[in-house]
Amino acid sequence: MRKEEFVVGDYVHVYNRGNRKQNIFNNEKDMWRFLQGLRFFNDKHSSLNILRQITSSKVKEAVEVKLQQQPDSVFRIGWPKDWPEKDPLVKILCYCLMPNHFHLLLQEISEGGISKFMQKLSGGYTKYFNIKHKEVGRVFQGSYKCRTVKENQFYLEYLSVYIQVKNVLELFPGGIEEALKDIDEAFEFAGIYKFSSLPDFIGKRKSLIIDTDIFGDIFSNTEDYKKFAKEIIESRKYSILEELKIDEE
Numbered sequence: 001m002r003k004e005e006f007v008v009g010d011y012v013h014v015y016n017r018g019n020r021k022q023n024i025f026n027n028e029k030d031m032w033r034f035l036q037g038l039r040f041f042n043d044k045h046s047s048l049n050i051l052r053q054i055t056s057s058k059v060k061e062a063v064e065v066k067l068q069q070q071p072d073s074v075f076r077i078g079w080p081k082d083w084p085e086k087d088p089l090v091k092i093l094c095y096c097l098m099p100n101h102f103h104l105l106l107q108e109i110s111e112g113g114i115s116k117f118m119q120k121l122s123g124g125y126t127k128y129f130n131i132k133h134k135e136v137g138r139v140f141q142g143s144y145k146c147r148t149v150k151e152n153q154f155y156l157e158y159l160s161v162y163i164q165v166k167n168v169l170e171l172f173p174g175g176i177e178e179a180l181k182d183i184d185e186a187f188e189f190a191g192i193y194k195f196s197s198l199p200d201f202i203g204k205r206k207s208l209i210i211d212t213d214i215f216g217d218i219f220s221n222t223e224d225y226k227k228f229a230k231e232i233i234e235s236r237k238y239s240i241l242e243e244l245k246i247d248e249e
Contacts, residue, residue: 010108011093011149011156013163014118017101019138024100024125026133031097031195034125035074038095039209041120044087044110075208089113091211094160096167097195103163105149105156107214118144157218158240161232164198165190169233183234187226201225 006012018024025031040046079086091107108114126139149155168190172179179186191202200207201215203222219225232238 006108006114006146006148008108008111008113012106012108012114013147013149013159014104014106014114014144015101015146016122016140016142016144019141021100021141024102024129024139025097028194030129030132032071032074033128034097034102034121035195035209036071037121037124038092038104039074041124042088042090042092042117042209044089044116045084046120075205089117091214092209093156093211093214094164094197094201095210096164096197098167098170103167105159105163107211114146153218156214157228158232158238160201160215161229162238164196164201165229165233166238168193168196168198180234183230186233187230 016024025034089110090113091109093105093107095105096103106114106117122140122144129139130136149159165187166176169176169179169186171193172186172189179189190196190198191204192199197207197210199205200210200212201222202225215225219228
């Protein structure tokens with residue numbers, strides 16, 4: 001898919017899947033590593049070796065523990081004191097990781113920021129994955145795909161639900177059709193999925209990855225977002241995003 005042109009201020013839905021539709025995450029540790037990349041590669045100063053520095057230092061504490069435990073470097077530890085002050089390339093508004101693909105909602109805040117960020121994120125994760133799993137070659141199915149949302153608040157709201165709720169419900173036992181039979185139970189299921197930003201939106205944790213200012217201006221509290229997201233899923237209003245859907249083939 002051809003990348004669209006976008007400028008500073010644009011909101012961009014970014015997607016990629018595994019090469020030949022294979023998994024890009026073999027286990028939870030792979031997913032935590034990708035989330036570390038979301039945090040630490042989003043900086044004008046960082047290089048592809050930045051995560052090696054993290055895991056070889058005293059920040060290593062939780063990286064090698066049980067797969068079920070999240071690394072502190074994703075959610076709790078501040079920016080390393082010996083690094084330059086963080087200078088983000090993009091704003092990360094929400095995300096979701098699935099076994100063979102990922103979705104991101106980004107805002108371009110510096111010229112070329114999204115391209116630079118995605119180059120570092122994809123390259124860094126590919127290097128990690130191939131070393132960790134003794135593989136060679138591409139992990140992702142070519143370059144990332146993207147679709148510009150511009151400044152339409154209506155689509156931003158719906159797209160956030162599509163990315164971090166609807167996608168997770170595909171993992172619900174029986175799929176989204178079964179999830180729709182009890183939206184409250186389904187939403188609880190989505191709300192504890194560790195590899196999307198929904199837990200941050202509904203107050204279950206505080207992320208060091210995402211910027212909540214934009215959606216914080218739209219929704220006054222977490223209950224408002226829960227109510228909105230449930231209504232969108234239950235009424236299938238997310239289908240309005242078909243015109244913005246990224247070609248996933």
